[in-house]
Amino acid sequence: KQWYQRRVRGEKGRHHGHSHDGGHDHAAHFVPGHAGGWSAYVLVMALSIHSVLEGVAIGVSGNVEELITLFISIIVHEVCLAFTLGLKLFTEGHTTTQFLVSLTCFVISCPVGIISGA
Secondary structure, three states: OHHHHHHHHOOOOOOOOOOOOOOOOOHHHHOOOOOOOHHHHHHHHHHHHHHHHHHHHHHOOOOHHHHHHHHHHHHHHHHHHHHHHHHHHHHOOOOHHHHHHHHHHHHHHHHHHHHHHO
16 A cells, blocks of 8 residues: 555655655545545445446346347446456455455345346
């Protein structure tokens, strides 16, 4: 996580090998996208609701051709969303348990939508 913070905030004030702030670093408190970890959970909820609605679309599809087209499109879309969500959880430094619980909630949301729409 330190490499991420250094890369985001740059090495201002350290261009000559040391800092003049007494070793106290204020920049680490201002990592973009970090809102005490809550932003990732809000993202999990939003993407889960989104996935339920995508699942409902699959569940109510009328014919086989429509079903196959929707299914392939949504699966590709879900993979991209899962990658983004995983990256967000990783960069915010969540624990493995938080990571797995969050992704599990996201992953089961689409099948819940399919069952609801069927």
